Amino acid sequence: MAGATRTxxxxxxxxxxxxxxxxxxxxxxxxxxxxxxxxxxSDMWHEDMLWGFTLRSTVAHAEIVSIDTSEALAQSGVYxxxxxxxxxxxxxxxxxxxxxTPVLAHGKVRHHGEPVALVAADHPETARRAAAxxxxxxxxxxxxxxxxxxxxEGAPLIHEGRDDHHSGHxxxxxxxxRQPIIRGNADEAAKKADVIVSGEYVFGxxxxxxxxxxxxxxxxxxxxxxxxYVATQWLHSDLRQIAPVLGLPExxxxxxxxxxxxxxxxxxxxxxxxxxxLLALRTGKPVKIxxxxxxxxxxxxxxxxxxxxxxxxxxxxxxxxHMKCRIVLDGGAYxxxxxxxxxxxxxxxxxxxxxxxxxxxxxxxxxxNPPCGAMRGFGAVQACFAYEAQMDKLAKKLGMDPVEFRQLxxxxxxxxxPTGQPVDSPAPVAELLRRIKAMPLPPEQQWLAAGESADxxxxxxxxxxxxxxxxxxxxxxxxxxxxxxxxxxxxDDYSTxxxxxxxxxGEAVATVHTAMAEVGQGGVTVHAQIARTELGVxxxxxxxxxxxxxxxxxxxxxxxxYMTGGAVKNTCENVREKVLEIGRRKFGTYHPAWATAELLLxxxxxxTDGGEVLADIAEVLEGEAVDLELEFRHRPTExxxxxxxxxxxxxxxxxxxxxxxxxxDTELGLVKVIELAVAQDVGKALNPLSVVGQIQxxxxxxxxxxxxxxxxxDPKTAKVRNPSFTDYLIPTILDTPTIPVDxxxxxxxxxxxxxxxxxxxxxxxxxxxxxxAIRNATGLELNKTPVRPEHxxxx
Amino acid sequence: xxxxxxxNGRKQEADDVWEGESLLYVLRERMGLPGxxxxxxxxxxxxxxxxxxxxxxxSCLVAAGQVEGREVVTVEGLADFAKQRAExxxxxxxACGTSLQEAQQWQSKPADSQTGENTxxxxxxxxxxxxxxxxxxxxTPGLLVAADELLERNDSPSDADIREALSxxxxxxxxxxxxxxxxxxxxxxxxxxxxxxGA
Ligand code: FES
Ligand code: FES
Numbered sequence: 001m002a003g004a005t006r007t008x009x010x011x012x013x014x015x016x017x018x019x020x021x022x023x024x025x026x027x028x029x030x031x032x033x034x035x036x037x038x039x040x041x042s043d044m045w046h047e048d049m050l051w052g053f054t055l056r057s058t059v060a061h062a063e064i065v066s067i068d069t070s071e072a073l074a075q076s077g078v079y080x081x082x083x084x085x086x087x088x089x090x091x092x093x094x095x096x097x098x099x100x101t102p103v104l105a106h107g108k109v110r111h112h113g114e115p116v117a118l119v120a121a122d123h124p125e126t127a128r129r130a131a132a133x134x135x136x137x138x139x140x141x142x143x144x145x146x147x148x149x150x151x152x153e154g155a156p157l158i159h160e161g162r163d164d165h166h167s168g169h170x171x172x173x174x175x176x177x178r179q180p181i182i183r184g185n186a187d188e189a190a191k192k193a194d195v196i197v198s199g200e201y202v203f204g205x206x207x208x209x210x211x212x213x214x215x216x217x218x219x220x221x222x223x224x225x226x227x228x229y230v231a232t233q234w235l236h237s238d239l240r241q242i243a244p245v246l247g248l249p250e251x252x253x254x255x256x257x258x259x260x261x262x263x264x265x266x267x268x269x270x271x272x273x274x275x276x277x278l279l280a281l282r283t284g285k286p287v288k289i290x291x292x293x294x295x296x297x298x299x300x301x302x303x304x305x306x307x308x309x310x311x312x313x314x315x316x317x318x319x320x321x322h323m324k325c326r327i328v329l330d331g332g333a334y335x336x337x338x339x340x341x342x343x344x345x346x347x348x349x350x351x352x353x354x355x356x357x358x359x360x361x362x363x364x365x366x367x368x369n370p371p372c373g374a375m376r377g378f379g380a381v382q383a384c385f386a387y388e389a390q391m392d393k394l395a396k397k398l399g400m401d402p403v404e405f406r407q408l409x410x411x412x413x414x415x416x417x418p419t420g421q422p423v424d425s426p427a428p429v430a431e432l433l434r435r436i437k438a439m440p441l442p443p444e445q446q447w448l449a450a451g452e453s454a455d456x457x458x459x460x461x462x463x464x465x466x467x468x469x470x471x472x473x474x475x476x477x478x479x480x481x482x483x484x485x486x487x488x489x490x491x492d493d494y495s496t497x498x499x500x501x502x503x504x505x506g507e508a509v510a511t512v513h514t515a516m517a518e519v520g521q522g523g524v525t526v527h528a529q530i531a532r533t534e535l536g537v538x539x540x541x542x543x544x545x546x547x548x549x550x551x552x553x554x555x556x557x558x559x560x561x562y563m564t565g566g567a568v569k570n571t572c573e574n575v576r577e578k579v580l581e582i583g584r585r586k587f588g589t590y591h592p593a594w595a596t597a598e599l600l601l602x603x604x605x606x607x608t609d610g611g612e613v614l615a616d617i618a619e620v621l622e623g624e625a626v627d628l629e630l631e632f633r634h635r636p637t638e639x640x641x642x643x644x645x646x647x648x649x650x651x652x653x654x655x656x657x658x659x660x661x662x663x664x665d666t667e668l669g670l671v672k673v674i675e676l677a678v679a680q681d682v683g684k685a686l687n688p689l690s691v692v693g694q695i696q697x698x699x700x701x702x703x704x705x706x707x708x709x710x711x712x713x714d715p716k717t718a719k720v721r722n723p724s725f726t727d728y729l730i731p732t733i734l735d736t737p738t739i740p741v742d743x744x745x746x747x748x749x750x751x752x753x754x755x756x757x758x759x760x761x762x763x764x765x766x767x768x769x770x771x772x773a774i775r776n777a778t779g780l781e782l783n784k785t786p787v788r789p790e791h792x793x794x795x
Numbered sequence: 796x797x798x799x800x801x802x803n804g805r806k807q808e809a810d811d812v813w814e815g816e817s818l819l820y821v822l823r824e825r826m827g828l829p830g831x832x833x834x835x836x837x838x839x840x841x842x843x844x845x846x847x848x849x850x851x852x853x854s855c856l857v858a859a860g861q862v863e864g865r866e867v868v869t870v871e872g873l874a875d876f877a878k879q880r881a882e883x884x885x886x887x888x889x890a891c892g893t894s895l896q897e898a899q900q901w902q903s904k905p906a907d908s909q910t911g912e913n914t915x916x917x918x919x920x921x922x923x924x925x926x927x928x929x930x931x932x933x934x935t936p937g938l939l940v941a942a943d944e945l946l947e948r949n950d951s952p953s954d955a956d957i958r959e960a961l962s963x964x965x966x967x968x969x970x971x972x973x974x975x976x977x978x979x980x981x982x983x984x985x986x987x988x989x990x991x992x993g994a
Contacts, residue, residue: 006827006829024927026924026925026927029932030923030924030929030932031914031924033929033932034870034916034920034921034924034929034932034935034936035830035870035871035873035914035916035920036828036829036831036871036936037830037871038932039829040829040832040933042829042832042833043823043829045824045829123813124820125813125815125816208967210931210967211832211834211840211931211933211934211965211966211967212832212834212931212933213833213834260931261832261834261931261932262930262931262967262968263931264967290833292835292836293834293836293837293839455955457958457959458955463959519931520931520932520933689927690927692927692973693927693930693968693969693970693973694930696970696971696973697930697967697968697969697970698970699970700969700970700971701967724835724839725834725839725965726837726839730965730967732962732963733957733958733964733966733971733975734958734962736970736971736972738972739970739972
């Protein structure tokens, strides 16, 4: 191998200056990714490195009576075996919001698969075999698996002696957080209802199932610090949690983002980061950890499974009168992002509709189920599944068209949210529904018309050849959703960008350096586009993301183009000002326009707004460089009131609508989704090609949860039954239909370029649209995800 | 044990290979070829797909010892592999793929710049970039190897053919639509014309 290490590199992309915002510029990392050269976190490599392995709990809730590591340590090739007792400082827990997650289990394990011990060895198999020789004696405890068992008299407390900023207001210590929202008077308003519908809905536990496993490399530094190359969603959040456990100041933990193979929320929490550092610091050698798929299912938090109870009323002319709901999210053993998920689920529980009188409650439980936290859609997904089912029920009861019924109640700019917050940017809900309905439908079951036999590949069951079209029925369903963009409830959300402009080889070039995690969403592409637009240069270099520059915040909550894109824009604007100042100083005396005209940087030149060229940027910058690092913030928000849920809590909203067409084999209960069309408002498409790709990807994850994806946890033992890609199914290319996308661009005046976060909204409405289509095809009620054959055949 | 085989046309040798090691591990960790990806190591996702004597296989399911004396093409060798195929007029020898003789003369050319710009790409690699079929890119190497093999067999595949050929490769980011676009694009550009069944 060439060189002693493999680590991330700069990405440089030449390109025309018109490859700025709005153009479908290609990814600067595209070539590296198609040639296999791109350095993902599991590809990190260092001469002489060791392999780390994590031993995990085989039970869900138990006291640890003893751990014996002696036999493991005696294996040849083993360099270190660590348990809780080996942690170097008093800081032994970490967590995103509440520091309740042990680095290694101490005293107790609270969920199946919890990390208990670590091994470093010279071969991954040696490490695995040594770990198998660690003897742990458990004394099993009763498990808490749902709301009833969590709040039952004498229920075991998942976290005894809990003392965090939510513990004071929750009704039970096994409830992480509770957010009610009361607005108007739902009971009073219900009297005006001509029809009332209610329902109980169950949303299964979904996994992010990103393809690139949790992995990275920790290299001990000569100064006693450590260099960590890792795939994450937020370098600085990791850093804040890692450094205290290691007992190091933050500047001695140098983090560099390595290639991330997808994230979808699953990399917001730490996984192997601290473990690799501990092993590297203990052994004095570089340590690489790569989870296998089995471990990956235990190594990250999942989407909260939920139970939702809804009641809606409407008048006979189709106006919603009131809504009451209760949402119970299962957060599992540790808090992770549960409090924020509760805030989202409650505040977005009404959906994109106008309802003045509401009574809402959302809670998240502590249980012995796998910990749940962030996943694309973040609390809004579960609610959307339920309220959209309710909309169909109401429409049906009123004898109205489901789309028209939704349009009649659709929110718009100016609508007041149940939190009292006005929606102060475009909210084209009715328009998105109109567009989705207007899209041409896929062709009918042609074989029927032609009296031919069908191509079995196109039927439910596919090549399994389970039907030839008999018993196959088609259905159509619609859904629409609302998702908040960015971090809410008063979080001081900011992002930092460093931009350098200089002359290299006679040409003005820009370098953009941020700590933004590129997880596949295309942020690196967009940053280069923004720099080209703002600075008029062709060549932009994207510096690897690391902690040598200020925080970029998380690549989540659909916020990264808004926030770090906004930071790059803002910094570029300031760099431009500096460049123009240099120009005025150097050339101002030669041409009055330097002082009087509005000046722009375009095509490598300084031009007036009238189009007159004043100088080459390269001439202006000759011998000087401009280098700035600035922060960017969105407008402030405030926390929701803990009793009434009122407050200006969200920065921005995004909206998507879906139409699903499905075919169901009613004999075997197999579903084939024929088409999933989407209409979404993106404010401004900075890169239309990437926008469409994001929308299609989000749609497919929603399809997955509708018909196949679920982590199955045994309700008696709280053990995970299907931690593998053999048993946890994600959609293949055969399960995924064509996904036509209609992109609407209504600018949000508060956002950079008018853009709207896009990554999550398509995940919301995809699931209920598929469910609605299956209900339409079969006439069944179906209130649970995923829909399984037994739900359709009644077996 | 020692394992000797041809990778991307070059003879490679790995020493001290443990009997249980997979071809994927040997390629990634011993030969410095991390292009084949490790997403499930269970034969379920196709990220580790390579050609073994011309046949696409999940390299995570192949024991390293099984490849003794055989030929492997990974994503790192795909561009040259496709180029040689084009120069030889595809399956001119009557057997699709690169003959042992051809493979032995093959030399890998690593990317010449850090970003890989100006690198020679195979038509399917270029099409993946142009169609926006790459997001996180973790599934990409395996998909490329599988799609290249499809186009070698069938230069104008129908959508159903593409779906069938790629059904063993999971992608979590894209929703597959742009992957379909990429394969259609590569086929339309016609640079893969061979005497496969679709011709
Ligand atoms: S890594 Fe080989 S099939 Fe998934
Ligand atoms: S692009 Fe991320 S898995 Fe396919």
